[in-house]
Amino acid sequence: MVNAPSTALASPQAPAAPEDAPQAFVTLSVVTWNSAECIEACLRSVLTQTHRNFELWVVDNASADDTCALVAALAETDKRIKLHRLNHNTGFCGGHNYSLNRTTSEAVLLVNPDTELDPDYLEHALAALHKDERIGVVCGLLLQSREPDARIDSAGMLALPDGRFALRLHGIRQSQAGPLTPQYVDGADGALPLYRRRYIDDLRVEGEFFDPRFFAHKEDWDIAWRGQLLGWRTWFEPACRALHPRQFQPTNLRVRLRMSRRVRANAVRNQWIMLIKNTPKAQIWHMVVRALPRQLAILAYLLVAERTSLSALRYVWQHRKEILASRRLIQSRARAGWSPVATA
Template identity: 30%
Template sequence: MSVEISFCVVNTEQRGLLRYCLDAIARERATVDFETEVLVLDNASRDGSADVARQHPVTTEVIALTERRGKGVNDSELLRRARGRFCLLLNEDSELEPGATVALHAALASDERAGAAGAMLVRPDGEQQPSAWRFPSPGSALMTAMFLHKAFVVQSTGEDVRSVDWVQSAAMLVRREAAVQIGYFDPQFFVYSDEVDFCRRLAGAGWHTLYVPSARAVHHEQLSTGNVPTRRIVEFSRNRDRYMRKHHSAVSAALVRYLTAYAYALRAAGALVLPGHDPKRYAKHVTATLRPNRGEGLAEGAEEFNRQLKPGP
C-alpha cells in the first residue's frame, strides 16, 4: 500500500518535547485508515534525542545529523526522503490534538490546487496563537505599525477552512508534488521566513495555501525557546529582510525595515510603563530590524556549535 501521509519531525535538543510530539503522532496514526510513516530528523542534538526517536514505537526512520543545520535545509531533506503523497511538517514542540491529521488531510485532498495547509496553533493553556498571515509588504508593515495587524494582517481567524497567504510550518501539511515543483525550501533561510518564502513560491507556481481551524496543535514554543535571545532576534530580522529583498524592491524592503522598527520602538516605550513587558527585548528588535546584516544570529550559533564538535589539532 502506498504511503498517504509522511509525518516529518525536526528536533533540536528537545528530548522531552520530542516524546510528546511522537506520542501525539501515535494517537493520530491510530485514527486514520490510510498508510503513514514517521520520519524524525535530529539536528545534532547532544541530549539523547536521536535514541528517544529510535526507541519510540511510532518511528519509521531516524536521520541523525552530525552537524547542525538550518530548518529550511532540514525540512527539504525530510520532503525528499518522504514517500507520502502528503507530508505533515512538525516542529518537535508541536503536539497534534486528536483529529488534526484527518482535518488537514481532508482539506488538502479535497482541493487539488492547494499546496499546503496549516493547523490552528494554541498555547499549552489553550489560548490561540496567530498562525496564518498576509505576505510581508509595505502595506502589511504599515498596518502593523498602526496596530491594525490583528484585523488586516493576521488571517488565522474564523471557523471555516479558508485560503490564506502563508501559514506557520510548526504544523503544516504539504502536498509533496507541489514542494517538488518549486524546489522545496530555500536553504538561504536558516530559520524564520522560510515558510513565508515557501508559500510565496507556491503561490507563484499556481498553488494556494489553506488555514484549517478544525486542525489544532499545541505549540510549546515558550518551553523550547524561553526568553528570546539576541541571536533569535537577529536571525528573525535578517530573514524578514532577505524575504523582502528577494520578492520586492530595495525601496520596499527599506520601507518595511523603518515601519517595523517604528512599531517595535513604540512597544519598547510602552514596555517601560506596562508590567510584564521587557523594553530591552523590543529595543533589540529595533536595532536588528534597522541593521539586519549586523550581529550574529542562529546561523552563526550553529557554525560555532559545529566547530566545537570537530576535534582540535
C-alpha cells in the same frame, strides 16, 4: 506584496471518497535539536493519528541531550519511526530539506517537536488538501494550552504590505475569535503545515524547497510568499487542532534578548533576503515605500543596542550575487504562474 487569494472565497466542494478507498501515504517530518523535554509527547500524539498510513522521519540536528535516545526507544515500538542523526546542526531548513529530498510520498506534514496533535489532525488535513488541486498547503488551528478557552497560537498567516507575515488570531481567546470557518489564507505557520508533494517540487529553487541560507526563522514567510507568486493557495481548516505553546517570538524584546546572537542575526538577515528574492519588479517601489521605514528603524536599533546583528547586513552584501540569482529563478518561474496537473 503579491495579491493574496481572497479569504472570502466559497469552499470548494470535495467529491465523497469511497469508504474502502486506500489511505494516502504521507511523510511526517520532525526536526529536533535538544528537544528531549517535548519530543516524546509530540511523537506519541503522532502515533495515535486516525490516519495510519504514514512514515515518521525524525531528523536530529546533533542534539547533546537525550532526544535521540527517547526517539530510538519509541522507534522500537513502532517501525514507522525512522531516526536520522546528522553530525551537525543544519537548522529547521536543512533538517526538513533532508526529509523532503529523500521521500516521495504524495503529501508531507511538517511537525514541530513542541506540538501535540489531536488524533484526527492528519485525517482532516488530507481531506482539506483534496478539496482543490490548487491547494498546496493546509494549516490547522494551533492553541497555546489545553484550557477550555485557550488562546490561539495561529490560524494560518496574514500577508502584510511591507513584506512581512503575521499569525492570524495570535494570542486571542477562542471565545473572542468567534466561530472559525474553513477558508483560504495567505500562508501557513511552519509548526504544522501539510504540503502537497507537487507544491514542494514546484517551489524548489536550485533543488531545495526551504532556502538553506535561512537556517531557521521566517522560512515559512518565504514559502508562503513564493507559493503566492506561483499561484498556489493555502487552506485553513479549523477541524485540524493541535497544541503549540509558542516560545520563538523575536519581535518581543524580552524574548529576543534571551536568544542566541545567531538567531537574532538570522531574524534580520532573512527578512532582507526574502524582500530581495520575492518582490516582483512591478512592486519594487511600492515595497520600498512600505518596508523602508521599519527596516531603517531596525538598522538604527542594531547600531545602538545590538551591533552583533549587523553581521546580517554584511552577509547579504557578501552573498548578493547568489541571492540575486535566486531572485531571477523565482521571478522567472512566477511569471509562468500555476498550471494544472497534466492529464493523459
